[in-house]
Amino acid sequence: MAEITYREAVIQAMSEEMRRDDAVFLIGEDVGPSGGIFKCSEGLFDEFGAARVIDAPISEAGYIGLSVGAAVTGMRPIAELMFGDFSLLTMDQIVNQAAKIRYMTGGQCRVPLTIRTTMGAGRSSAAQHSQSLHALFAHIPGLKVALPSCPRDAKGLLKTAIRDDNPVLVFEGKMMYNDKGPVPEEEYTIPFGVAEVKRAGDDCTIIAVSSMVGLALEAAQTLSREDEISVEVVDPRTLVPLDEETLVESVRKTGYALIVDEASLRYGVTGELAALVTEAAFDYLDAPVKRIGAANVPIPFSPTLEGAAIPHSETIVDAVRALRGKIRR
């Protein structure tokens, strides 16, 4: 397997799907000749031209709206929202239109729309360029939500999203774009609704998404080395659909669970995941499920403050230690 970056994986997924299917096109701000602010469309304009790699005006609601219209009439748009924060300008289009048009019309259409956007803090980009907003979309019936945590998943999940006949939001972890990882040379996709055990273990389950998976794996190493705690790291990969079974199985096995997400903790996805696994594995749990997320604050600019607001691998290590230290009566 070749080692490529998360960014390259994203580009490969799009270019392969655009070659495969003329109906696929990319629209977004500066995705054209300049290759995107995050350089995630580099080369696409040269290969596919201005008709299929479209520089949009700074009109997020508008071009997501256009993408919905294009999707229900035979095209398969990939719409890029540079920062996840900008998705807030497009909520009406995504939630009131894209997610509902099929249902409201009694199944008369399909909406093969992929929205690529980013999540994650850590770049000192402050409150309007650092949010992780996947929970908002996971809550909306009619949408699917994928959160790739490594280059292989970035490529495989994005290809699946593009081929899916429903609106899919793919949240790319912007701190991972330069991360390298093995990616199969041959054509592949990764099905939605299939979690992956990223590391097997016996003493505690960590359910993590996006860049939190990397932190969890780091923490698992530390815990194995320093505490002889064997951690299992499970990545749901898609929040909708959700592979409950794999999550629950792992928790039943280990008896302990920690859920890690980078979004602000309150009313985020960790609550749902905790509630689900608690209900299904109640009799196997030796302690209540623990959760880690960002502090309930807008993301601050200064590194000292930003660092204090988001999870780190040490936060995870500490939480697992606390969890395992707390034996149930």
Place this chain on the structure above:
Amino acid sequence: MAEITYREAVIQAMSEEMRRDDAVFLIGEDVGPSGGIFKCSEGLFDEFGAARVIDAPISEAGYIGLSVGAAVTGMRPIAELMFGDFSLLTMDQIVNQAAKIRYMTGGQCRVPLTIRTTMGAGRSSAAQHSQSLHALFAHIPGLKVALPSCPRDAKGLLKTAIRDDNPVLVFEGKMMYNDKGPVPEEEYTIPFGVAEVKRAGDDCTIIAVSSMVGLALEAAQTLSREDEISVEVVDPRTLVPLDEETLVESVRKTGYALIVDEASLRYGVTGELAALVTEAAFDYLDAPVKRIGAANVPIPFSPTLEGAAIPHSETIVDAVRALRGKIRR
């Protein structure tokens, strides 16, 4: 105490606060001479005039944006979004602007902005006029979220919202506007972050919000009568800030908990509440916390379908029976 409708309670709250403080004004679509589509501003235009009861163009993002600007410069806007579904057009203003401007500027301003909107299905209004979207806002640091479940709370919580120096979303249950209930004659407010035990009981806690409180009380009667199960119904009243203590206390007492919300279940607020009380009352729980919400579908139009998509008092009765039937090893 006088018996007034939920609608009248809302009107009283606004008119009292507008009399009390010249900085308070109301802006929204058709709130003026016509008194609003839900008749929730009837009489205000006559009393306070066009300068303080402002008919806005159909520009939701725009007038919420104006309200933010007015709020940081000395006014105390009440902005009405007729249907909660329309809040999706204003997410950038609420989440990127209103919720963050104080924080981003290091505390240089206050944002005394109240956004009144509606939630709830049951009127055959279909997918774009029936959503209950409070979870989206409860997830965002910097916002407060109130969900009055009766006329008394509608008045008391709205008055508190108007006096609060932070952006507050008040979700009014549109199916309750005609419901009557006792409301104190004298001036009062209801503090945020204080849950209310709407009915005391010993065998099972139901945590419910908005119109689900009424269903839970109905269910509690049935359960008392038919099953001799004594149910305690707790209404958090505000999701942010949240009165964890009262919720946890009740669950510790009864050992069983059911959480009921009208929004679609997946990644909604019930997950967070379940996770919170489970963690804090783990050793007191005789069964895993159960949750009820709407089906994970857009709200359908036809009564048979709509009825199948949302919770009813029978759904609650059944859930409590199942919960109490399942005794923990």
Place this chain on the structure above:
Amino acid sequence: MAKKVTARRAKPVAKKKVTAALPEGASKRKTKPPRAKTAARRSGKAPRAKTAAKSNGLDADMLWSMYRKMVQIRKFEEHVWDVYIRGLMPGLAHLYIGEEAVAVGACAALREDDYITSTHRGHGHCLAKGARLDRMMAEIMGKEAGYCRGKGGSMHIADMSLGNLGANGIVGGGFGVATGAALSAKMRGTDQVSLCFFGDGAANQGILLETGNMAAIWNLPVIYVCENNQYGEHTPSDKVTGSERIVDRAEAMGLAGVRVEGADVMEVYEVVAAAVSRARRGDGATFVEMMTYRFRGHHVGDAATYRTAKELKWWMENRDPINLLGERMIKHGIADRSRLERVDEQVEEEVVEAVEFARNAPLPPAEQAREDVYA
């Protein structure tokens, strides 16, 4: 039911002097309404009816077809009202009565494979684009036989097989879908066009600027049809609209713009047909502001106390699109009163049949609530 009127079948109608926007049937003395500025004015850039109106004879078939369709919409809506009053309909509906010429004239200029997007006040658009009375009425009553299997109701009727991409409960919700369908047509290399109906109120939604601008820069085959009925819910349009003419916004975005007397179905047809050929030729988007008026309240049950009886009366007497066309057909010897009345009676029967069909149709079983969420 009347056959679908498409541009392919359409024979040329009389080429009217385009600045004389007043319908012939309206007396010149009575034409100034108590409020609102209805005078039609054209921008220099406005497209002219070309292909569709090249002769100056009136096409009788087409006029009859448009007349019949307008009557169909009128009677359909009257029955929706009736069905509402009788408690046979869940929820609400927004009636199109008074505005029939806009939908009928505009859709007459479209092919079956062209797209439209519609609004909360959408029954007229749907029927004009060829929808069946029975399945429409069934949808409005929440029946499984309805266009959306009972999932959409009055505000979400769609018939994708006829290019009707659906009504929308979000005011301005059609801008994105319609403009995207135009982008799609262009990318797929078809010569389909897309037509977006929306109201004067919707013209204050920012997405108009966003999508209109994209239509301009990418030269998309889309026609924006603003139904300026001078109210958004209870609020008069001029209280909430900064510019005197909404169509000016189009030109400022780089679109061609034109304002039209919306009660004159031929004028509507002619202008939209010109815009359609322009779009089909690849010459880009047009924005048409139609001056119109709703004869009923905002929705069934709204007493419309926010406007004067005098104003309403003026419009009903001077701008009833069905009367105007009927009178003109009589004047030109194409129709006589008894034939017009026969059409009315036939259509009435059809609509009554549709209501009966819908009444007797079964409600969808509860388990269908979980279907159609994902493809």
Place this chain on the structure above:
Amino acid sequence: MAKKVTARRAKPVAKKKVTAALPEGASKRKTKPPRAKTAARRSGKAPRAKTAAKSNGLDADMLWSMYRKMVQIRKFEEHVWDVYIRGLMPGLAHLYIGEEAVAVGACAALREDDYITSTHRGHGHCLAKGARLDRMMAEIMGKEAGYCRGKGGSMHIADMSLGNLGANGIVGGGFGVATGAALSAKMRGTDQVSLCFFGDGAANQGILLETGNMAAIWNLPVIYVCENNQYGEHTPSDKVTGSERIVDRAEAMGLAGVRVEGADVMEVYEVVAAAVSRARRGDGATFVEMMTYRFRGHHVGDAATYRTAKELKWWMENRDPINLLGERMIKHGIADRSRLERVDEQVEEEVVEAVEFARNAPLPPAEQAREDVYA
């Protein structure tokens, strides 16, 4: 630091023929840029400088003050660049170099208690509205002594005590706040005005239509200042803007509109001053499109390969606002080169001091992350 320039202190500047928008210093032959349409043109409705430019002598104090402020911005930005290169600054910054005349001319027409909203490219606006160099630089470096206690950084600097309601990371994010501040001023019965800076890219955000329309219908005291620097990130404005003139959109919403040569600080001042008095008088909102150009990349680190060296050179040679004003001051005998150089040196020192202050200032302690969320 230079004293704040306010309209109260402002003496009249020479009343130029308003259609002759070219700065005196620019040779007439060199004035056509390789791309973009900079010719200033006025709409009929445009406000004229009245109160502020009633004599025809140049006010030397004011010119010096504006010159100094522009140099301050230029040097501040150069040091931001330097600080970025040296790794002293977290995140990114968008430099205002080349556009100084817009912020300085516009803010010179404002009172201290007037409001502004700023953008991601906001350092110039902040300094022009009177912000301190040291606290700005401290904010940019993420220090506790910064305007926002390190919570905002380059993109969110605000100084509410001087009416600066803050920069915004959302393109178009200022429209709502600025227009709302104008509504608030009107409701509170003050004669404050509100000025909204935004880019050509931001003019494609739909909220422009929404807020501009409300400013028009409610006659709000707001001035929209569009900084048309002809690019949004890497994309040329004319590729994504349907109309030739952005200001046309304003008129279509019912606002007064005017386009201005943004490199001429006096022209900018004059036009904005006129708009400000118009707003203060209660005569409503104005939209000013400033033709300008950024001399650096979109943000620090952007090599700006999407535009030609020739284009950049033209602008730097013909439209450097600091050169233009300096030359004019020399020509009118207000300045000589050595005095201008002395100002440069003084300002350089001030900025270096500010950088030192910021470098030595402490980072905020971690626990402050949880402060300032709620009031």
